Amino acid sequence: MQLINQLNKVRMKDNDEIICNCLQVTRGEIIDAIKTKGLTLIDEVSDETEAGTGCSSCHDDIEAILKEIND
């Protein structure tokens, strides 16, 4: 039980991580958008969350999250 609580804390902390600094979009927001809308492309994530619409330096991270969820 304690291990599950620790894992949930790590997971929550991860979800609070800012992936797109320009637009202050968190990993959790990106994951939610991908899962609820069935997104497969960075442009779709950008349309839904605005992540990746600034300097573009977060595109690799968004791509990695897309891959992690959709593969």
Ligand code: FES
């Ligand atoms: S960090 Fe995401 S667009 Fe700049």
